[in-house]
Amino acid sequence: MSGAVSTGAPGGSDRIRLVGVFIWTIAAGFFLYEFFLRTVLSSVETPVMKSLGLNAETFSILGSCYYLTYGLMQIPVGIIVDRLGVKLTMVISTAICAGSAILFAVSQGFWMGLSARMLMGFGSSFAFITLLVIVREWFPRKYFGFFAGLSQFVGTLGPIFAGGPLVALLDDANMTWRTIIAVSGLLGFGLTLLSLLFVRGKKPDNPHEIQFLLPKTPLKEQVLTLLSNRQAWCVALYSALIYTSIATLGAMWGENVLEAKGLSDELAGDAASVLWIGYAIGCPVSGLISDCLKRRKIVLIGLAIVALLATASLQFFQSGGFLLFGTIFFMIGFAGGAQNVGFAMIVEKVSERLSATSMGLNNGLMLLFDTVNPIVFGFLVTLTLQNKSSTNFDAENFRYALTYIPILCLIALLVSIFCLKETYCKPQHGVVMAKI
Numbered sequence: 001m002s003g004a005v006s007t008g009a010p011g012g013s014d015r016i017r018l019v020g021v022f023i024w025t026i027a028a029g030f031f032l033y034e035f036f037l038r039t040v041l042s043s044v045e046t047p048v049m050k051s052l053g054l055n056a057e058t059f060s061i062l063g064s065c066y067y068l069t070y071g072l073m074q075i076p077v078g079i080i081v082d083r084l085g086v087k088l089t090m091v092i093s094t095a096i097c098a099g100s101a102i103l104f105a106v107s108q109g110f111w112m113g114l115s116a117r118m119l120m121g122f123g124s125s126f127a128f129i130t131l132l133v134i135v136r137e138w139f140p141r142k143y144f145g146f147f148a149g150l151s152q153f154v155g156t157l158g159p160i161f162a163g164g165p166l167v168a169l170l171d172d173a174n175m176t177w178r179t180i181i182a183v184s185g186l187l188g189f190g191l192t193l194l195s196l197l198f199v200r201g202k203k204p205d206n207p208h209e210i211q212f213l214l215p216k217t218p219l220k221e222q223v224l225t226l227l228s229n230r231q232a233w234c235v236a237l238y239s240a241l242i243y244t245s246i247a248t249l250g251a252m253w254g255e256n257v258l259e260a261k262g263l264s265d266e267l268a269g270d271a272a273s274v275l276w277i278g279y280a281i282g283c284p285v286s287g288l289i290s291d292c293l294k295r296r297k298i299v300l301i302g303l304a305i306v307a308l309l310a311t312a313s314l315q316f317f318q319s320g321g322f323l324l325f326g327t328i329f330f331m332i333g334f335a336g337g338a339q340n341v342g343f344a345m346i347v348e349k350v351s352e353r354l355s356a357t358s359m360g361l362n363n364g365l366m367l368l369f370d371t372v373n374p375i376v377f378g379f380l381v382t383l384t385l386q387n388k389s390s391t392n393f394d395a396e397n398f399r400y401a402l403t404y405i406p407i408l409c410l411i412a413l414l415v416s417i418f419c420l421k422e423t424y425c426k427p428q429h430g431v432v433m434a435k436i
């Protein structure tokens with residue numbers, strides 16, 4: 001055999017094919033659907049509470065139990081996708097989402113609603129990782145960062161549909177929440193059918209390119225290999241740290257911070273949503289820049305610096321207008337897009353067969369930080385409150401909390417400079433490609 005070891009990123013597709021785009025669209029539809037199911041409860045809060053006889057506490061439990069199964073499943077999801085492949089995983093998980101939506105639509109009380117929401121979180125936990133696996137299989141690997149970012153952009157549309165448009169539909173078409181959720185269940189079964197008919201894994205493009213894989217090793221050993229991979233943990237830590245400002249300011253505290261700095265309710269809400277625009281743009285753009293430069297580390301360092309400066313400037317400017325804070329929030333959102341490059345880098349740090357599991361690790365650690373950091377932020381706010389149950393905050397109340405976020409960005413910067421090793425956008429383990 002006259003073989004040459006390939007220097008390019010192996011696997012994936014050599015070009016963008018229509019069939020690949022079609023399969024990606026189905027997976028992106030599942031991700032969007034999952035995000036819709038996750039956030040829909042907030043749009044139907046009052047009627048759901050009435051129908052199921054809930055109070056504020058039990059309603060909150062219904063909202064957050066979704067995240068419990070979703071979060072706990074992140075590493076198992078990766079293992080399952082790596083073992084079963086995307087098709088079977090998507091067929092089963094979309095059916096679980098659809099079935100749980102129907103179950104929720106016919107729920108008669110708290111316990112039935114709780115079971116349905118937990119099942120929904122379980123089924124939904126597969127969407128993001130299967131989408132990234134499809135990006136890896138069906139698009140050229142050299143553009144993984146860009147297509148992964150584009151996929152994340154699609155996900156952000158889910159909560160948009162679940163918000164204003166859904167409320168308008170409820171009002172205009174006089175539909176009950178049960179009908180809306182039941183219809184979304186039927187749509188979910190549509191995704192199951194599409195997955196069954198069209199989704200499939202991709203065979204290598206070049207029949208003359210053979211892969212020398214490592215010998216089969218037991219699952220436990222593979223997972224231990226991942227968990228003992230320091231570089232994978234460093235990437236996951238970086239992603240979780242850099243995303244903290246999105247989870248705290250974008251999802252929870254942003255409006256309060258801006259109102260405390262003198263913006264009106266409306267302007268504070270608008271400036272806070274600019275953060276999500278920055279994030280939606282930051283994910284694909286940071287991925288594209290990194291793919292084109294064939295460098296991950298420098299992009300991660302650059303975006304950590306942007307995040308550090310932007311979050312620190314919130315502490316610096318005690319007052320200002322929409323333009324100032326809108327720009328700062330845009331920069332924070334954009335820099336948060338660095339976590340997308342984290343997904344691209346972590347798969348390059350592990351062997352091919354652990355790619356989904358490693359992305360699960362990255363997502364799982366981020367979800368853990370998403371849960372803990374807003375609570376720490378809130379605790380730091382209450383430290384400065386005279387009346388601990390007050391919801392009227394002034395700039396002074398955010399003194400410690402707004403120092404906490406730049407500190408995490410600084411740690412992310414240090415991790416990216418001192419701990420992460422450049423991959424040059426190529427796999428560092430496990431697969432050797434040879435052209436024959």
Ligand SMILES: N[C@@H](Cc1c[nH]cn1)C(=O)NCC(=O)O
Binds near residue numbers: 128152243339363370
């Ligand atoms: N790109 C990730 C970002 C994230 C946020 N929290 C955990 N990961 C993403 O969009 N994941 C989808 C998800 O919610 O799991």
